[in-house]
Amino acid sequence: VPAAAPAPEPRRIRIGDVLNHIFEVRRFIARGGMGEVFEGINVNTEERVAIKVILPHLAAEPSVQAMFRKEARTLTRLSHPGLVQYRVLAQEPQLGALYIVTEYIDGANLSGQLATLKPTTEDLVSLLRRLAEGLAAAHALGAIHRDISPDNVMLEEGRLDRAKVIDFGIAK
8 A cells, every 4th residue: 555645845825726625815915923814715605705824834833733723713603793704724735724714804904094094982982892892702702812903903894883803813
């Protein structure tokens, strides 16, 4: 019996890659300390998604994989309008890439909008209430974000009343 082929060396995801025959990578969005985020599409449903991929040099680290898997296990259980909705954690067998898929939020992060926003007191109270209620839903499942900042709040369509907390990557 021939030996099984070794797992491929992880490589960086590129525009046009199709992960697990489901998620096509369409556009680079951002790079962080642990990974890269891309806009993608589910080729079966045409749903726009965000794809967060662990950087290849970290993908081989068991502790990084464990943190990524923990993030996905917790977040796929969360459902609140003030939180990004997680879809799936998967590993692409041909590319060796470990990734998380979330809903795609069409908008900008709060930090990029702070200089131009002219919110009323009512708008700010509504924003804080929405984010606090989302975080309370996460806390009820035992997830603590640990990195709340304007960079990790997305404003869908640039609207404060459609704000969502993203990136539970260092959640506890």
